[in-house]
Amino acid sequence: MIYAENILLCIAIPLIISCLFTRGATRRFLLSFLTGMGVCLLAAYISGFINAASGMGARDTAIFISPVVEETMKMMPILFYLFLLEPEDDDLILSAAGIGTGFAIYENCCYILSVGAGSMSFIMIRGLAVGVMHIVSVLALAMGLTIFRRFNALSAASIMGALALSMTFHGLYNLLVSQPGITSYIGYILPMLTAVLMYLPYRKLYLREH
Amino acid sequence: MNSVAFTTFFCYLQVLALLWSIWQSSHLFRSSRTPVTALLYTFALISLLLSDLYWIAYIVIRPETRMPFAVNEIGEWAFFLLLAASLASVFRGGIAGAAREMVLAALFAAASAALWIGWSGEWVQDIITGIVCGYFFCIIVRALRISDILSGREWAVLGFMSFVLIILQGLTFVLPQGVRRIVDACCYVLMFAGIIAFYAKTIREWKRQAQPEALFCLCCTIFAWGESCMYMSVEPMYFAAEIAVTAVIPIMTVSLRKVVVKDDLC
Secondary structure (H helix, E strand, C coil): CCCHHHHHHHHHHHHHHHHHCCCHHHHHHHHHHHHHHHHHHHHHHHHHHHHHHHCCCHHHHHHHHHHHHHHHHHHHHHHHHHHHHCCCHHHHHHHHHHHHHHHHHHHHHHHHHHHCCCCHHHHHHHHHHHHHHHHHHHHHHHHHHHHHHHCCCCCHHHHHHHHHHHHHHHHHHHHHCCCCCHHHHHHHHHHHHHHHHHHHHHHHHHHHHC | CCHHHHHHHHHHHHHHHHHHHHHHHHHHHHHCCCCHHHHHHHHHHHHHHHHHHHHHHHHHHCCCCCCCCCHHHHHHHHHHHHHHHHHHHHCCCCCCCCHHHHHHHHHHHHHHHHHHHHHHCCHHHHHHHHHHHHHHHHHHHHHHHHHCCCCHHHHHHHHHHHHHHHHHHHHCCCCCHHHHHHHHHHHHHHHHHHHHHHHHHHHHHHHCCCCHHHHHHHHHHHHHHHHHHHHCCCCCHHHHHHHHHHHHHHHHHHHHHHHHHHHHHC
């Protein structure tokens, strides 16, 4: 058993202090990072509750329920930021990257503390696959929202559609890596491949605009 | 071939149709000056592709267990919502005159959801699927109304078929086994007559060189009707409805290309 709240406090306090001495985009990223960690803890609480209430078992909950809970929780602060503060596209993408990174790093910390850091292959999987997956799914959501907004297509249907798309991506990853063998290797490659596929058009768009 | 092998085979076919369509629509999105419809359509197709891939992965990884509520259903919801958003972007404007049809479409979706719950007992996902399908159907009938592609007689036939289909499907819960088979057969005749009629209508309008928006709307209607038929069918009729749904995806993409090209010219 690990004390997830204590780990959160341990990582969060230095970040909160550093927020006091930073400004602009750096502070925004740090706050998003902290939000991502908090959201990760809340998602773990909800998944744990569903696991206990439904009796599905930890493995099935991780495969079938966690993607829905985690993606919904990651979307909440993004939607809050988007509709209440109406940020620029770049600021929204930056915040989404912060939320995804905070979520991934906090989840990795908890896993490594509970399982141990002895296996290099496990560490690489946590870093290159799971970590990247959380960032990719939330960035895809944020990029989708910015594109919809830019073309006046931001509606309840398109937002829910984008959320459902990120849930499906996350769920597919969790299913693929749930079984050892060739499917798990495909699962491990999936987030990095998607990150590259997303980065190329984003970079092209960014260079065109700046 | 057993039913799982058949389902997987048709799933692969749909994946191929989707990959081709995603390639085409993403090209449209990049080259168009008014890319919103193609953009939403591309996202919709990616959702359906991920849903199909999830299903295939599940069959490979856990062939012995029945799939619980999983994200492939969420992928289908995403598809319906994003396709509805794409269609709505083509037909911007008021809903004047379409309110009655939208109410009837919502009632059809609600009745369908009640039937799904009766068959599967899966309350939560069937209710959410019903809400999502209801929204999708409403957008479709609104688009059909605005495009004015259906005549008054065709509207009446569509309404009558939908009403009779729901009544007959409902009766299968209460009728004795022998009569139920006859009623089931009548339901299949109605469902597939609807699919054939919509295909025939689309081909006829295509030859008449109808407005691209109307053709896109008709293709979405075939998809919606075909999906409803799939949800109301058991194998092997399920596969027949799936073929109809898969076949319309490339046609829908080609009709979308016409819409985008027309928008760019205007």
